[in-house]
Amino acid sequence: xxxxxxxxxxxxxxxxxxxxxxxxxxxxxxxxxxxxxxxxxxxxxxxxxxxxxxxxxxxxxxxxxxxxxxxxxxxxxxxxxxxxxxxxxxxxxxxxxxxxxxxxxxxxxxxxxxxxxxxxxxxxxxxxxxxxxxxxxxxxxxxxxxxxxxxxxxxxxxxxxxxxxxxxxxxxxxxxxxxxxxxxxxxxxxxxxxxxxxxxxxxxxxxxxxxxxxxxxxxxxxxxxxxxxxxxxxxxxxxxxxxxxxxxxxxxxxxxxxxxxxxxxxxxxxxxxxxxxxxxxxxxxxxxxxxxxxxxxxxxxxxxxxxxxxxxxxxxxxxxxxxxxxxxxxxxxxxxxxxxxxxxxxxxxxxxxxxxxxxxxxxxxxxxxxxxxxxxxxxxxxxxxxxxxxxxxxxxxxxxxxxxxxxxxxxxxxxxxx
Amino acid sequence: xxxxxxxxxxxxxxxxxxxxxxxxxxxxxxxxxxxxxxxxxxxxxxxxxxxxxxxxxxxxxxxxxxxxxxxxxxxxxxxxxxxxxxxxxxxxxxxxxxxxxxxxxxxxxxxxxxxxxxxxxxxxxxxxxxxxxxxxxxxxxxxxxxxxxxxxxxxxxxxxxxxxxxxxxxxxxxxxxxxxxxxxxxxxxxxxxxxxxxxxxxxxxxxxxxxxxxxxxxxxxxxxxxxxxxxxxxxxxxxxxxxxxxxxxxxxxxxxxxxxxxxxxxxxxxxxxxxxxxxxxxxxxxxxxxxxxxxxxxxxxxxxxxxxxxxxxxxxxxxxxxxxxxxxxxxxxxxxxxxxxxxxxxxxxxxxxxxxxxxxxxxxxxxxxxxxxxxxxxxxxxxxxxxxxxxxxxxxxxxxxxxxxxxxxxxxxxxxxx
Numbered sequence: 001x002x003x004x005x006x007x008x009x010x011x012x013x014x015x016x017x018x019x020x021x022x023x024x025x026x027x028x029x030x031x032x033x034x035x036x037x038x039x040x041x042x043x044x045x046x047x048x049x050x051x052x053x054x055x056x057x058x059x060x061x062x063x064x065x066x067x068x069x070x071x072x073x074x075x076x077x078x079x080x081x082x083x084x085x086x087x088x089x090x091x092x093x094x095x096x097x098x099x100x101x102x103x104x105x106x107x108x109x110x111x112x113x114x115x116x117x118x119x120x121x122x123x124x125x126x127x128x129x130x131x132x133x134x135x136x137x138x139x140x141x142x143x144x145x146x147x148x149x150x151x152x153x154x155x156x157x158x159x160x161x162x163x164x165x166x167x168x169x170x171x172x173x174x175x176x177x178x179x180x181x182x183x184x185x186x187x188x189x190x191x192x193x194x195x196x197x198x199x200x201x202x203x204x205x206x207x208x209x210x211x212x213x214x215x216x217x218x219x220x221x222x223x224x225x226x227x228x229x230x231x232x233x234x235x236x237x238x239x240x241x242x243x244x245x246x247x248x249x250x251x252x253x254x255x256x257x258x259x260x261x262x263x264x265x266x267x268x269x270x271x272x273x274x275x276x277x278x279x280x281x282x283x284x285x286x287x288x289x290x291x292x293x294x295x296x297x298x299x300x301x302x303x304x305x306x307x308x309x310x311x312x313x314x315x316x317x318x319x320x321x322x323x324x325x326x327x328x329x330x331x332x333x334x335x336x337x338x339x340x341x342x343x344x345x346x347x348x349x350x351x352x353x354x355x356x357x358x359x360x361x362x363x364x365x366x367x368x369x370x371x372x373x374x375x376x377x378x379x380x381x382x383x384x385x386x387x388x389x390x391x392x393x394x395x396x397x398x399x400x401x402x403x404x405x406x407x408x409x410x411x412x413x414x415x416x417x418x
Numbered sequence: 419x420x421x422x423x424x425x426x427x428x429x430x431x432x433x434x435x436x437x438x439x440x441x442x443x444x445x446x447x448x449x450x451x452x453x454x455x456x457x458x459x460x461x462x463x464x465x466x467x468x469x470x471x472x473x474x475x476x477x478x479x480x481x482x483x484x485x486x487x488x489x490x491x492x493x494x495x496x497x498x499x500x501x502x503x504x505x506x507x508x509x510x511x512x513x514x515x516x517x518x519x520x521x522x523x524x525x526x527x528x529x530x531x532x533x534x535x536x537x538x539x540x541x542x543x544x545x546x547x548x549x550x551x552x553x554x555x556x557x558x559x560x561x562x563x564x565x566x567x568x569x570x571x572x573x574x575x576x577x578x579x580x581x582x583x584x585x586x587x588x589x590x591x592x593x594x595x596x597x598x599x600x601x602x603x604x605x606x607x608x609x610x611x612x613x614x615x616x617x618x619x620x621x622x623x624x625x626x627x628x629x630x631x632x633x634x635x636x637x638x639x640x641x642x643x644x645x646x647x648x649x650x651x652x653x654x655x656x657x658x659x660x661x662x663x664x665x666x667x668x669x670x671x672x673x674x675x676x677x678x679x680x681x682x683x684x685x686x687x688x689x690x691x692x693x694x695x696x697x698x699x700x701x702x703x704x705x706x707x708x709x710x711x712x713x714x715x716x717x718x719x720x721x722x723x724x725x726x727x728x729x730x731x732x733x734x735x736x737x738x739x740x741x742x743x744x745x746x747x748x749x750x751x752x753x754x755x756x757x758x759x760x761x762x763x764x765x766x767x768x769x770x771x772x773x774x775x776x777x778x779x780x781x782x783x784x785x786x787x788x789x790x791x792x793x794x795x796x797x798x799x800x801x802x803x804x805x806x807x808x809x810x811x812x813x814x815x816x817x818x819x820x821x822x823x824x825x826x827x828x829x830x831x832x833x834x835x836x
Contacts, residue, residue, distance in 0.1 A: 022777065022779070102798070104796060108787050108791055110796075113776070113783075115779065117809055241832070242832030245834055250834075253835050344828075357827050358441075358514060359440065359441050361437075361440070361533065361536070362825060363826060364825065364827075364828060365826070366827075366828040366830070368830045369829065369834075370833065374826070374828075378524060378526070378528075378835070380522050380528065391618055391823045392535070392811040393810040393811040395825055397826070405809045405813055407783060409782075409784075410784040410785070411784070411787065412785065412787030413660070414659070414764075414786055414787075415787045415791070416664060416668075417671050
């Protein structure tokens with residue numbers, strides 16, 4: 001099959017390029033980012049023309065306005081992309097450092113060195129910006145990358161791929177280091193996720209449908225987040241002013257993001273603060289649903305929260321509220337319904353906070369802070385390839401370090417094992 | 419299907435137990451190890467009787483002597499097991515520590531906490547000791563574990579499972595925290611590796627056939643090593659005395675282990691040392707195979723090394739030798755044939771060593787040391803669940819830390835995102 005064969009060739013080229021990128025000095029990798037930046041600048045007309053094609057086809061196929069907006073490449077967005085390349089180039093080199101080195105009783109010294117992962121397969125939708133953002137992170141971390149964007153952005157991504165190729169060439173790196181898949185056929189995704197010999201990690205970014213398809217098919221490790229069903233729990237010993245502020249922020253600061261609160265858990269002792277909180281949320285346009293206890297405490301809640309609400313990521317101005325006895329019932333609810341993305345407790349009791357921080361099994365667990373902080377930039381990672389809700393390898397916001405691995409380094413002076 | 423249903427119930431029990439083990443203090447987890455030790459001591463007669471059944475069945479089915487030896491549980495081996503439980507109890511608690519905590523510009527403090535992985539599925543062969551050794555590591559790291567040993571050890575493992583249950587009960591932990599699969603049917607393995615809702619990580623330990631079957635079937639992340647095709651490269655600037663000593667040790671100290679050298683690469687400039695080295699190896703009973711260059715340099719080599727040799731893990735007193743131009747050709751050979759387990763360079767040139775350490779993509783990379791050092795105990799991990807040749811999550815020898823993950827911990831004082 002033609003696409004399968006072509007994808008295999010891309011995989012082989014990436015695997016071949018991998019050693020060159022991994023072996024490149026940080027100066028050369030940074031140079032590649034700067035050359036890509038230059039290529040983007042000199043290719044502007046070509047990039048905007050290619051994007052215009054995608055936009056025209058998108059309008060003809062009645063893509064909705066939000067999708068068309070995500071698809072658009074504008075001079076202002078290219079400015080941001082170019083600035084982003086400088087920022088990634090300025091980040092510290094994530095590879096090569098040796099840590100935890102110590103001399104063992106046998107006399108050998110043992111440490112670990114941070115090393116590139118190898119070849120990353122990125123599968124994403126709509127935003128052509130991702131092509132450059134993801135490529136820059138993968139290259140900075142010494143990896144090769146194969147980029148497979150959405151079919152609606154194929155002309156834009158192919159054009160951006162040419163800028164990647166010419167930037168890499170100017171820095172003396174092979175084109176295989178960052179390749180854009182030129183096929184819109186879904187068979188290209190199937191091929192990409194079933195070549196463990198050439199791909200070390202697949203990162204799907206997009207809707208739940210895309211991620212579930214990739215997980216079902218993949219023979220390669222997948223770094224993904226599925227849902228963000230995030231909780232804030234207002235403890236019986238919470239400061240009500242902080243609790244009010246955090247709950248409103250966690251729900252209303254943005255609605256479509258994965259770290260937005262979807263369910264508020266509140267201790268019975270705190271239901272006195274519910275009427276004012278519900279009013280504040282409703283004034284922001286949030287539809288509030290509640291369990292019986294919540295509705296009793298705040299009659300302004302007119303919609304029942306059902307079992308289905310606890311398991312739903314609304315990604316919309318909707319919030320479900322449940323009254324619980326205390327932190328144990330809150331943690332039991334979270335264990336049952338959370339997507340293990342981000343949960344926060346509001347309390348002034350340090351022992352209760354410590355239990356929550358320790359026992360809640362999510363990528364980010366917070367005390368007296370809004371779930372909206374769960375983000376690679378807010379955590380100081382410098383950049384973010386995504387947020388992982390898996391437990392293995394990388395968890396929570398994933399920056400450059402999540403695109404690396406560690407190997408053991410052993411040094412001796414002729415040491416042999418007795 | 420009955421086994422599938424029963425395995426699901428075990429998975430559910432493990433998932434339920436997981437929160438209790440993860441939430442247990444280190445004192446309670448250590449207490450469980452000591453109670454298991456006590457149970458083993460008081461159950462000795464029952465354990466030896468159960469093992470006698472397995473040994474009798476094994477003899478009737480003509481198991482070979484080496485396998486019967488691995489299967490045997492003796493008072494001396496129980497002593498070692500009991501001592502091992504004390505040692506694991508004495509190791510530092512791998513979970514709960516918070517690292518890298520720092521205050522971000524927004525005012526929140528961000529760090530990471532080491533946490534248990536969840537539920538581990540262990541699949542192994544022959545040695546019933548593994549039942550206790552693996553359970554103790556999983557419990558120490560705050561995990562629940564489901565143990566599936568070989569069918570030839572079913573009576574021994576079931577009996578050991580009863581000791582686990584009574585030890586856990588005495589420490590106030592649920593039986594679901596460490597369960598032995600009571601079914602010999604292979605369907606139990608299939609069920610175990612296809613319940614991602616209950617199992618977080620599968621660790622297969624055993625022959626290549628077992629591991630390949632698990633990898634093909636598993637819907638759960640697999641921590642495994644497949645082959646140990648380990649290389650020693652003697653550089654043109656090697657100290658020949660160290661090179662001789664390391665090569666002999668890496669090959670002959672033990673033959674059946676995964677970190678034993680299988681191929682020796684030697685720079686053309688060093689072939690003068692080959693005759694003495696080949697003689698030393700042959701005196702130890704090693705069959706030496708060589709490329710043309712090696713055979714020219716050491717006529718005592720009478721067997722040609724073929725393409726198949728470079729890709730073979732002998733696990734036996736056989737060694738293939740290849741002459742290369744220098745470090746580049748050596749690294750290219752390793753990139754092509756290595757199983758990414760352990761490789762060592764012998765050289766006095768620090769720049770060459772640094773390149774090798776950095777560019778060779780294996781779990782352990784060594785300089786002037788025998789590959790036989792690649793081992794959790796030699797690396798000071800205190801214990802070892804296995805050696806991973808994968809790149810993700812855990813790589814090289816895997817101790818308690820590989821049975822844990824990290825989550826982000828965020829602390830604020832009412833902080834909201836702007």
